[in-house]
Amino acid sequence: MARIFRARWVIPADGPVVDDGALVAEGGRIVRVGPWARLAAHVGAGDDTEHFPDAALVPAFVNAHTHLALSDMTGRFRPTVNFAAWIGRLTARLWMRSKGAAGRAVRRGVEESLAAGTIAAADLAHDPTFDIPPGESRGRWTIFRELFRFGAPGLARVQEAARALGRRRPASNIRLGLAPHAPYTAGVEVFMAARREADARGWPVSTHLHETQDEIAFTERGEGALCEWMRRLKILPADWRPTGRRPIAMLAEAGFFSGPVLVAHANYLTDEDIAVLARSGSSVAFCPRSHAFFKHAGHPWRRLLAAGVNVCLGTDSLASSPSLSVLDEARFLFAQGGAEPRVLLAMATRRGARAMGLQDETGGLRPGLAAEFCAVVPAGCAHEPLEAILAGECGPARLVRA
Numbered sequence: 001m002a003r004i005f006r007a008r009w010v011i012p013a014d015g016p017v018v019d020d021g022a023l024v025a026e027g028g029r030i031v032r033v034g035p036w037a038r039l040a041a042h043v044g045a046g047d048d049t050e051h052f053p054d055a056a057l058v059p060a061f062v063n064a065h066t067h068l069a070l071s072d073m074t075g076r077f078r079p080t081v082n083f084a085a086w087i088g089r090l091t092a093r094l095w096m097r098s099k100g101a102a103g104r105a106v107r108r109g110v111e112e113s114l115a116a117g118t119i120a121a122a123d124l125a126h127d128p129t130f131d132i133p134p135g136e137s138r139g140r141w142t143i144f145r146e147l148f149r150f151g152a153p154g155l156a157r158v159q160e161a162a163r164a165l166g167r168r169r170p171a172s173n174i175r176l177g178l179a180p181h182a183p184y185t186a187g188v189e190v191f192m193a194a195r196r197e198a199d200a201r202g203w204p205v206s207t208h209l210h211e212t213q214d215e216i217a218f219t220e221r222g223e224g225a226l227c228e229w230m231r232r233l234k235i236l237p238a239d240w241r242p243t244g245r246r247p248i249a250m251l252a253e254a255g256f257f258s259g260p261v262l263v264a265h266a267n268y269l270t271d272e273d274i275a276v277l278a279r280s281g282s283s284v285a286f287c288p289r290s291h292a293f294f295k296h297a298g299h300p301w302r303r304l305l306a307a308g309v310n311v312c313l314g315t316d317s318l319a320s321s322p323s324l325s326v327l328d329e330a331r332f333l334f335a336q337g338g339a340e341p342r343v344l345l346a347m348a349t350r351r352g353a354r355a356m357g358l359q360d361e362t363g364g365l366r367p368g369l370a371a372e373f374c375a376v377v378p379a380g381c382a383h384e385p386l387e388a389i390l391a392g393e394c395g396p397a398r399l400v401r402a
């Protein structure tokens, strides 16, 4: 038996808006998409038809970068230019927090993500004792275990993390990955060990790169607020030296970009940095509202797209962003003007799926993909439904799965 979803509009991640369109699903997969007038002939007597007469169907959203374990941090921090002070205060709060609180925060983040129409997320999990529950069957989650430290202690953690992740009960909707946290918290040797362990298991790799100028000053010159923070914490080994290289160049020389990397932020990039990302088939998760929280200079997402880099959207955590809604991120960019609605929709859906290797599963409305989408009702009789949705002139995005 097929399931048919008919709506006033069907808006695929690529391709034109279909007026009075429909999706036909069989066994949870989309088998046909198109105008109702054409698909109605394929409807059998026993088929189940659901009609959304006022709604637009859009692909379910994909969050390419978040930290669900920080979902209890709403409103705890004010916007700031001082990233080093923020991460210091955040870390202090996390050290004081009970393990139970972290687990509850992850569950809250899962609920909030699904309620915002998000079907898949890349979750950077900083503690091995909590993450997405193995029994969580809704949504598609990629758990990237975050790795910290330099030298031998850092290398030992890579081995531990890979072994601990490998012992998880397998679940078809949960994928695993490794994420050296950032160049100022993890050594090049830790990045490379993570790359090797992930490659050996077919896992994706993620990290934070070029988020701040202080991060660049750390690897280039051994200077700046993040370097002082690391020295204060006595985390840097005695023989640690700056490399005279920006983080991306330093990691590229070491071989970290031998395959794709899901890079969060990438806020400050030279043409050479962009060339490394493009050549390696890497993706950049741009987090627009977190970017604004830290008052960064304009993000180079258009330059990245022009160079062929897969740019997608992430929410980052609730410690620097007001919600876990990817649609809200796209709206925030749309409100700044100059962004094509179609490009934003692709960044919020199809491109995020590609960043996580889920491009044959979700992120669009085309035959072969899972039949999962959001139904959104634009306000009034919208002539441009996608523009209305991005302008926020609509109801909530309701996640539907066949």
Ligand SMILES: [Zn+2]
Pocket (backbone or CB within 6 Å): 065, 066, 067, 124, 208, 264, 316, 317
């Ligand atoms: Zn992050």
